[in-house]
Amino acid sequence: MYRSLYEEIKPLIFNGESGVLNIDYEYGDSARIVLNEGLIEGVLTQRLNGKEAVETIAKWASFSARFSKDKNGINQNLIAIDTSDFLSILEKVDKIIKKINTVIPSNNAIFKGDTTKVDKHKRFSSVDFKIMLLLDGKRPLKKVVPESGYSELDVLISIFRLVSSGIVKFLSDNVSMPDNEREAFISTLSNKLTEFVGPAAAILVHDAFQALGHGPEMLAREEIPKIIESVYDPLDKKEREALAQWSLDFMQK
Known part of the structure; x- marks a missing residue:
């Protein structure tokens, strides 16, 4: 699930905390939010300070955060930030992200675009079109986001x-x-099926991935049972039991 910095900073402000909220961003940046008795003293990223830093971190949805009461190391001159405005920006983003979470479960999610449906939607923007082309049904969002050239939030909204x-x-x-x-799983599966059904094994494996909805390169361990079930039909009881036991042993390695 995605989240906004609103969840992290709100309790610190309301509790009147002093210190630094350190944020490590999934896509190669970091930030520090400096607080003094519940008020924002400043916001810094690796390259930005003040309002520009706020606008940048507000669009982060994949990050880890930790709060420290130690302000040592904050040597850069801080540009003043209005605490109320800052919290308002993050609250708006938080509402957007909650909607996004109903459709996009995580940055491991994989999507595929359909160019044949583009002409039917008049509100389709150039940004949407670029994002859609990156959604090739193979790469997870954590690879799509940095390739897009847009902020993470803009990609998720699109x-x-x-x-x-x-x-x-x-x-x-x-x-x-x-x-x-x-490769070891698919190779062994193909060999075992060949023992049971001969040359038809290749067709069974191909059809199993067709039913799964994506190619072998995207196979996850959690999907192995679905693959096994998909090749059951031409097998007898003993063959099914043998294949099921092998797949179970494979998953427990």
């Missing part, structure tokens, strides 16, 4: 709009298996 319009569809939220592990 995808939310595209999904709601039916131009983009959700495929998966699972983390793909490492290449060597995935």
Whole structure:
């Protein structure tokens, strides 16, 4: 699930805390929000200060945060920030992110765009079009976001709009298996099926991934049971039991 900095900063402000909220952003940046008795003294990123820093971090939705009461190390001159305005900006973003979470589960999510449906939607912007082209049904959002050239929030809003319009569809939220592990699974599965059904094994494996809705390169461990169930039909009881036991052993490695 995505979240906004509103969840992190609100209790610190309301409790009158003094210190620094340190934020590590998923996509190669970091920020510090400096507080004094519940008021924002300043906001810094690696390159920005003040209002520009606020506008930047407000659009972060994938991050970790930790609060420290130690202000040592804040040597840069801080540009004044209005606490009420800052909180208002983050609250608006928080409401947007809550809506986004109903459609986009995490940055591991994989989506695929359908260019044939573009002409039917008049509100389709150039940003939407670029984002849609990046949604190739293979890469998770954590790879799409940095490639897009837009802020994370802008990308998520665009995808939310595209999904709601039916131009983009959700495929998966699972983390793909490492290449060597995935290749070992598919190779062994193919060999075992060949023992049971001969050359038809290749067709069974192909159809199993068709039913899954994506190619082998996106296979997640959680999807192995679905693959096994998809190849059951031509197998007898003993073959099914043997295949099920092998897949169970594989997943428990």
